Amino acid sequence: MSIEARLAELGVxxxxxxxxxxxxxxWVRTGNLLFVSGQISANADGFITGKLGENMTAEDGAVAAKACAxxxxAQLKAGCDGDIDRLVRVVKLVGFVNSTPDFGDQPxxxxGCSDFMVEALGxxxxxxxxAVSAASLPFGVAVEIEGIFEIS
Known part of the structure; x- marks a missing residue:
């Protein structure tokens, strides 16, 4: 099954x-690796903003992280010249969580991103x-995630 067909099954x-x-x-493609710049939490309504431990729960943050995924x-598809099925595997994700000093549930x-990647891509x-804490993130977003992908 193609990746986009699987995403369609998931309603994405x-x-x-x-x-x-x-x-x-x-994104930058070098050899068989695609490095995707940090993607901030946003959806069709705009930025998903907030600070975990202050006005957002870990569950709210996981929804924001899925939006980053x-x-x-989308960046992976662009970096593969429109053919997302060139993906070999997700190599690494680095997640930044806009959170208070006492919030410890960054993982x-x-x-929210990791689970979606496995659900969508097997x-x-x-x-x-x-998964690290950040005192603030651009535009006040809740989450930013960057990724490294192996492609064919």
């Missing part, structure tokens, strides 16, 4: 890859990962 249609918000490129896959938040979605 990939949006156009988000444009960068500053002086950088959204969808943007990562639960980033699970074994290709298994990856290494970091």
């Amino acid at each position: 249609t990939l949006p156009d890859a988000p444009a960068p918000a500053a002086n950088y490129v959204p 969808i943007s990562l896959l 639960k938040v980033i699970n 074994d290709k979605g298994s990856h290494s990962r970091s």
Whole structure:
């Protein structure tokens, strides 16, 4: 089954890859690796903002992280010249969580992205990962996640 067919089963249609918000490129392809710049939590209604431990729960953060996952896959598709089925595997994700100093559930938040990657991509979605706290993130978003992908 193609990746986009699996996404359709999950009720997800990939949006156009988000444009960068500053002086950088959204992805860099070198050899068989695609490095995707940090994707911030956003959906059709705009940015998903908030601070975990202050006005968002870990569950709210996981929803924001899933939105980042969808943007990562949109960038992956763009980096594969429109053929997302060139994905060999997700290599690594690095997640940043806008959280208070006493919030300790960053891994639960980033699970929103990790779980979606595995649900959508199967074994290709298994990856290494970091989940860290940030005092703030661009535009006040709740989550930002970058990724490294192996492609054919």
